[in-house]
Amino acid sequence: MVLATAAMVGWRLWRMDRLLRRSDGQWRHEEAVKAGHRTLAEVDRMDGGEFEDFVLELCRRDGCTDLKRVGRSHDDGADVLGRLPDGRTMVIQCKRNTPKRRIPSREIRDLLGTRVHFGAEVAIFVTTTYFSGPSVRTAVQNGVLAVHRDHLGQWNNGATLLSLRDVNGLGQGDRRHHQRWRDTYSS
Known part of the structure; x- marks a missing residue:
């Protein structure tokens, strides 16, 4: 009888521990989402x-x-x-694309026209994928902050938007990195 009672108490304690851990994990995930921390897969x-x-x-x-x-349409x-925190006006173009697609330079040129249209001092292009080589060059030459997938992950994890200026045009990897990346998303 004592052994059965001890087993029952042990099982209930184990079960309660599992329930508390699960709800704690859910709570932590919900708080991270509220704070803007999402995985790139969720994005x-x-x-x-x-x-x-x-x-x-x-x-x-x-x-x-x-x-x-x-x-929206006609935006x-x-x-x-x-x-921006320093007071400059900004315009942001967001492109949520499949990870295989590259942002062409014409989209950067379109953003430059948008910056003029809205009279913004800073143009920012944020995407869930990467930029083509010519689009990165166009962005850097024209002062557009190009936030590609890797930089978006850094921004999401706590880096500030303005700190990404220091790595603008960098961080898209070499050919081997791109091939591993394509292989990952083609499976």
């Missing part, structure tokens, strides 16, 4: 509007002000408008 599953909201929340976390999501190439 990949977002639709375009959710991705624009996600980028807006990252901007808000970094101290950007006067933020407004304008991305004149802007998805988010606002001010």
Whole structure:
């Protein structure tokens, strides 16, 4: 009888521990999502509007002000408008694409026109994929902050938007990196 009671108490304690750990894990995940920390796989599953909201929340976390999501049809190439923490006006173009697709240079040129149209001082292009070589060169030569997949992961994990200027145009890997990346997403 004592052994059966001890076994029952042990089982209940184990069960309670499992339930508490599971609910703690869920709570931590929900808090991370609220704070803007999502995995890139979760970001990949977002639709375009959710991705624009996600980028807006990252901007808000970094101290950007006067933020407004304008991305819809007939948005004149802007998805988010606002001010950087230093007061400069910004326009952000968001592209949530499949990881295999590259951003062509014409999309960077379109963003340059959007910057002029909105009178923004800073143009930022945020994507869930990578930029083509010519698009990176166009962005860097024209002062566009090009936030590709790797930089988006850093931004999501706590790096500030303005700190990404220091690595603008870098970090897309070499040919072997790209081949491993393509092989991963083609399976």
